[in-house]
Amino acid sequence: MKNRERYIAQLNRMHSGKGFIAALDQSGGSTPKALAQYGVQESSYTNEEEMYTLVHEMRTRIIKSPAFDREYILGAILFENTMNRKIDDQWTADYLWEKKSIVPFLKVDKGLADLANGVQLMKPISNLDELLTQAIERNVFGTKMRSVIKEANAKGISEVVEQQFTVGLQIFEKGLIPIIEPEVDIYSVDKEESEEILKKEILKQLSSLSKDVKVMLKLSIPTKNDFYSELMSNPNVLRVVALSGGYAQEEANHKLAQNHGLIASFSRALSEGLTVGQSDDDFNTKLGKSIKGIYVASIA
The missing domain is CATH 3.20.20.70 (Aldolase class I)
Structure with missing residues (x-):
């Protein structure tokens, strides 16, 4: 029971706590x-x-x-x-x-695959199930995994988001909360266009989840302010967090x-x-x- 109580306390803290x-x-x-x-x-x-x-x-x-x-x-x-x-x-x-x-x-990711279709997918996570079992034994609450989007390539971005959600669902079903991180490179020449495609793809994946599934999203700070507010209000999304992506602290x-x-x-x-x-x-x-x-x- 202790771990269930811990999980609920952590879930509440991540959903509505103030901080980072x-x-x-x-x-x-x-x-x-x-x-x-x-x-x-x-x-x-x-x-x-x-x-x-x-x-x-x-x-x-x-x-x-x-x-x-x-x-x-x-x-x-x-x-x-x-x-x-x-x-x-x-x-x-x-x-x-x-x-x-x-x-x-x-x-939990094992790093990035080579660039293809303007993106870097995650390398296969060969020992994922074993790693998740160990994480649960160590009282970990959730996971994080990163892919990178370098250019506004619709096919590549769709592949990144699909891969993230497929693995994310496996993580959730194991009893952990996945942080899905499709990072848009802050130096990308078409960053804003990539973010438009990315949001559309994320919303598509979220719409296919059953209502009990919870994920977190870790995204680059968007070019257009408040661009991700629609994702924050989605019932499947526990929290949206931002990576600094190479910006110095003050600018980030x-x-x-x-x-x-x-x-x-x-x-x-x-x-x-x-x-x-x-x-x-x-x-x-x-x-x-x-x-x-x-x-x-x-x-x-």
Whole structure:
């Protein structure tokens, strides 16, 4: 019963809580870049295990910071390796919920396929069922998976959305809430046109879901303000969140604030300015300032 109660509490928090989602889910390919941004050079580790230990130390420092607080943060997205590590003798997802009341999510995709029809689909997720079983054992609430749209190609965008919803339904049926993330590249020359096609395709997929199915959507901040409000009011959509997509924190916040009801799920823009050499005071002050800025933009 405890887990059912936890699930309902987390569902309510994600649906109507004030705040944003912290994306702490850089994986194998993007970890060296995330560590370098934090001031840890590749010469500091000699293999993958050492690299993941260092990135877990970075994430632990963020999660344990007093600035990383439920008042501002609703959820956190973890990478599989982080899910299977502990913070103060608790599995990371348990620490997040039990100590911080922050809802844990897991990134489940295996990266992007090569560009075709103007998009990058997800690579096949070969061990998905096994990974979802493990996520449930670790008390994770939901998942996240990313595809990328580079150009306004109707066939490609339709394929991206269809793939996302097919896998999303499998995740929901397993007992987890999927975050569906068809990212539109912010540097795309026809970004606005891609968003028009994307919204149409998402609405088409949503209309085919039975009413008990819940999904979340993670989208690039749209070119046209409030463009996704129709998606937010859809009964199958628990929440619509935005990625920073390469915008610096200040610009991402500025754009986000102009989209009512859209909340952040930032990664790079959240950890901007944090370095391994900072004293705890400086680290916590910088993180606190970033979190408050992103929070204010999210509740606008």
